[in-house]
Amino acid sequence: MKKFLMTLAFSLTALPAFASSEAHLEKVQVDTSPAALERGMDIVTSNCTGCHALKYIHYRDLLGMGVSKKKVDEMRGDKNMDATLVSAMPDDAAMSAFGKVPPDLSLMFNAREGRGNYTYTYLTAFYKKPDGSLDNHVFPGVKMPDALGYSEAADDKQRADIKAQAKDVVSFLAWAADPHEQERLLFGKYIMGYLVLLTGMLYVLKKKIWARLD
Secondary structure: OHHHHHHHHHHHHHHHHHHHOOOOOOOOOOOOOHHHHHHHHHHHHHHOOOOOOEEEEEHHHHHHHOOOHHHHHHHHOOOOOOOEEOOOOOHHHHHHHHOOOOOOOOOHHHOOOOOHHHHHHHHOOEEEOOOOOEEEOOOOOOOOOOOOOHHHOOOHHHHHHHHHHHHHHHHHHHHHHOOOHHHHHHHHHHHHHHHHHHHHHHHHHHHHHHHHHO
């Protein structure tokens, strides 16, 4: 009984400590400008696709994002335009290195509660522990390396630069999760405008018909 009470007391005193260790998600505004999306794409393809894939994104989709055909051609090499952005690391090598295949990034923006806020905070939450090993405040024990080098930042300017990169990454991943969102929104505006115009015309027609009946 005494041992049980001591365990319960320890558990109760430890709860605040565990609760306080939960990282607060910073808010980030997704930038849908072509420049921000392309910067984010450059960062992801340079720093992330060595391990991660974007299996739902085709090289052809990048043209729709606003990337020049010349740049897309340089990126894809001898692959065709309908090929997807695959990881440079084979699955068996990833299993050997990390114990699991790194998750696909195509839908990562929507994969976690907090969406872009989670991804942004995660990328800027890497730190060095006293023993020199790497960890992350959002995902303790994560095996992924610090892709943007936030834990190595020496001053506020470097940290601000890395946060700007993280924001661009989030913007690109938001686009990757729904590449046709802007087209759909624009199409929706046309449909709503058409329905408003049609409703007005039908109203005028109805008034004319009922005017004759009176």
